[in-house]
Amino acid sequence: MIAERALKTLEFDKVRQQVAGFCTSSIGKSAIDELVPETDFDTVVALLEEMDEGLSILRVKGNVPMGGIFDVRPHAKRAQIGGMLSPMELMEIASTIRASRILRNFLEDIEAEETIQIPHFLERKEQMPILTALQHEINDCIDENGGVLDSASPALRTIRQSLRAEEAKVRQKLESLIRGSNAAKMLSDAIITIRNDRFVIPVKQEYRGHYGGIVHDQSSSGQTLFIEPDAVVQANNEVQRLKVKEQAEIERILLALSAKVEEVAHDLFVLVGLLGEIDVILAKGKYGQANKCTMPKMNKEGYTKLVRARHPLLPIDEAVPNTIEFGRDITAIVITGPNTGGKTVTLKTVGLCTMMAQSGLPVPALDGSELAVFEQIFADIGDEQSIEQSLSTFSSHMVNIVDILSKFDDRSLVLFDELGAGTDPQEGAALAISILDEVVGYGARVMATTHYPELKAYGYNRPSVVNASVEFDVETLSPTYRLLIGVPGRSNAFEISKRLGLGDHIINQAKSFTGTDRHEVESMIASLEQSRLQSEREADEAHELLEEAAELKAQLEERVRVYDEKKDNLEKKAKDKARRIVEEAKAEAEKIITELREMQKNASRIVKEHELIDAKKRLEEAAPKEENKVLKKAVAERERSQNLKVGDEVKVISYGQKGTILEKVGEHEWVVQIGILKMKLDESDLQYIKPEKEKPTRAMANVKNRNSHVKLELDLRGERYEDALLRTEKYLDDALLANYPRVSIIHGKGTGALRQGIQQYLKTHKRVKSFRYGEAGEGGFGVTVVELK
Structure with a gap:
């Protein structure tokens, strides 16, 4: 159980208030008010999994129907002791039962869709008592406003x-x-x-x-x-x-x-409890959505890694994110530096995020964050001077620290703010070092802030302790609130004084009063800060490049997937068509052979020459013909692609872009210009594009129109679907060359399959301006009139 003092010190109650604002019922709000961090690992993991399910439902469905839920437990309890419920109380019971039924149906729909897995929600759904009969009885007697009906x-x-x-x-x-x-x-x-x-x-x-x-x-x-x-x-x-x-x-x-309610009072208690739990889980998910939180991974080893974590109580656009990691080889972080730099905020961020995770709440950090489940969390933060007890600031801190030292263990997280402050600096620093040695020595996880420069060397002398500081911008004379782990804080008094106009001779004299060792340490810290900033900038640039590469990889994979899918579909269609043609040819051949055999049997009848010629012709026609013009064209282009040359226009299959060949750099590799990019590509990734012919002038078109025999209408009645598409494609090309502004395609009414196929093809034709059904005098629905451009 986490101590109430730590909850108050870290302002966990304010986090609870924010989460409660997302509840839809008083039941959920009451439960959030009682929310405390759990210390059992399995319980914490289950709470976070429930919350993550709620987030998944909200992402997929947008919202969950939770309206009309009331805390009817007092009504049920009064019914149990023989009390008469008012119409409004009965109406609230009916409304709550109805809301549970709607929610149950909602969860069953998600289960049936199988788009997301929500085992914790479904488990609660199964536990919900079904009280629909009571709802109907109440609704038959009480109206929505709480009035008793005549009926x-x-x-x-x-x-x-x-x-x-x-x-x-x-x-x-x-x-x-x-x-x-x-x-x-x-x-x-x-x-x-x-x-x-x-x-x-x-x-x-x-x-x-x-x-x-x-x-x-x-x-x-x-x-x-x-x-x-x-x-x-x-x-x-x-x-x-x-x-x-x-x-x-x-x-x-x-x-x-009321007697009916008394009969199912226990079921109502169970139902309200389950609805309250679901409301709490969804409120946690909504809080996470609103504050850009993520679900951390939990561990039992005391390891903490917060990736760009923000203080939960600061506005998102104001809070400066920091990455904090410790708890394995490094069990303690000591943050040094001046006031107002954000040291206390960092301590509270770690403490609050840990408490939130142990309460089943998402944390304001990026994916990849990991937190430990601590049995105890202690915090000595802020000025807790007690006038009634006549204790100084130092004494009040010591009272709290003594209490912490008597209770902590290796499963504890301990947060010290301004450790050893409020007394003589030399004695305070010595006490701070001794207290840290005590807590670190027992294996607890520690974060501490201090003003004392003596503690800057503390992290270098202990293998499990690391120094840290909060960055200070000397140019603007203000803190940036960015945490620098591994870099101790340094005094900026000389730099700040110089920026504010203090004379150089005064500053130089002041520097002479400080020891050589101190000056060397300050220079070392400054160098560390510069190195840290440089590495962070390089890391950010590398991260951006990695994201761009990942996005490009995803796009390429999607294009390859679409290409493979289209290829598989085309192959399947081609095989189906070939099989159908062969089957038709075999059937026709068998029919002809049967007829010839009948002629042979009937020897008395003389077989005429023209009958033999006709049978031979039918056999020839029954043989499968290569009639897929699109396939011919693709094969020809593929053969041409094996004889590419500089200057050819090609399509880059993997990118779906057109380009021009600049030079050959290998046996099967070419340099291709795509827009402003030059890329080295394998020949198998290139598809030759035939140069477009020069469009004929209007005068040439008129001459062709006079000498052509292209009709103003194409009759497709009785044609098979594939043949009809090929004829339509050729006819539109001829009509365009003949400069016809409008043509008619006769497909008949029939089942409508041919009409739909032709019109679907017209939608994709680049030179078709529009099309419509024929008028009453043009053939009606059996004709499609096409406007060309």
Whole structure:
């Protein structure tokens, strides 16, 4: 169990508040308020897996139907002790049951689609009690606004019908009074109103005796009395009697429904608990989406690696990300440097991210982050001076540190802020070193910040400790908040003073007061900082190049995949067509042979010469013919590609781009110019492109048009689909050469398959401007009229 003091010190409650804002029900918000880090490894892993499932659902589906859920556990508990639930409470129970049914159907749909795996959600779905019958019973009696319906029982319907009839009688009598000849004079207003649940009329004070009856109220001025005239007293009494009877019947209905709720009270407790858990998981996922968080990998070895982690409570655009790694060979990080540099923020980032991960929350860091599951987390951060206990800042820190030293072990994360501060610098530094030795010696994971320069050497003398600092920009005189691990912090007092205008002679004299060793250490630290910055810049450039290469590789792989898929499809179609042609040829040949055999058997009949000639011709025609012009063209181009030469225009298959051959550099390699790029490519990756012929002029086209025999229409009726496409392709080429602006393709109505195929081809033709069905006089749906460009 993580100590409450550490949760408060690291402001974990503020993280919980942010997550609770993404809950859709009060159940989930209450559960988030009680959220604490878990210390069991398997439990933490399960919590993170649940959260990751929630993130997957949100990514795929965008949202999850969680509306209409109420915490109905108090209602169920009151029903268990025999209490009568109100209509609104019953309505909340029905709404919650309905919401659970919708959510269950939603999860079942995801399970059926099999697009994502959500075992934890499906396990909870299976545990949800099905209470649809109770929902229907409540909805049959209670409306959405919490009112009891007339249809709740036959008795209630009868009572309300009588009640409405009696109220109508009372209104009718009162309306006759307010429409009387003297009503305008004696009434303050010609209206019927209600006082004390009875119908009354407003009568002026001076005419109170005219109507008789009972005075139920008067205006604030006393000039108007609200009187129930004698003429309606009995009718009003009947109305009241029916209302009492109505209320009794309503109570009977509510008690009956409450008894139904009591029967399934335990199931309602289970259902609400499961819905609350799902709401919490989804809230964690939504928080992760909104704050660009990721799920870290967890370990038991105390190893922490946060990749470009941000402080969870700082705005995304303001927080400076840092990469922090320790916990294996290095078990402690000591951050030195001046105030306001971000040392404390770094400590809190590590502590909060660890707590968040152990609570099943994603952390504000990049993919590849890894965190340990600690049994205890301790934090001594901030000024906790206690006036009541008369303790100084140093004393209050020591009280906390003494408590930490009495409880920590090798499964603990310990965070010290300004260790040893608030006392004599020499003694404080000595205490800080001793405390660090104690904690590091026991194998705990430690991060500490300090002002003391003596601790800069601490990391060099201990193999499991590393120095770190927060970068300071001397040019702008401000911290950059970037953590530099392996580089101790250095004093920037001389540089800052010089930038602010302090004289060089004063600065040089001040430097003479510092020891030679100190000056050498400062120079070493400055050199380390420069080396670190240079390596980081080079690493960033390498990372960008790697990302570009990965993106290009993905694009190339996708293009190869599409190419292979198209190739496989074309091969399959070609094989299918060849098999069909062969089968047709065999069938025709068998038919002809059968006929010849019949002629042979019938020896008495003389076989005429023309019959033999006809049979021979049919056999020749039955033989498969190479009629795939596209295939011929592809083969010819492929053969041509083996005889490439400089200047040829080619298509680079792997890139899908056109280029020009510049030179030959190997037996099968060529240098190709693609746009502004020159690339060395293998001959197998090149496809020869035949040069386009010069387009004929209009005059040439007119001459050809006069001498050509191209018709204005193409009749494809009775043609097979493949043959029809080939004829259409050739016909459009001829029509374009003949300079026809419009042609007609006759495909007939039939099943519509040929029509659809022709129109699909027209959509892809570059020289087809538009096409439409023929008009009534042009052939209707059996003809497609094509506009050429």
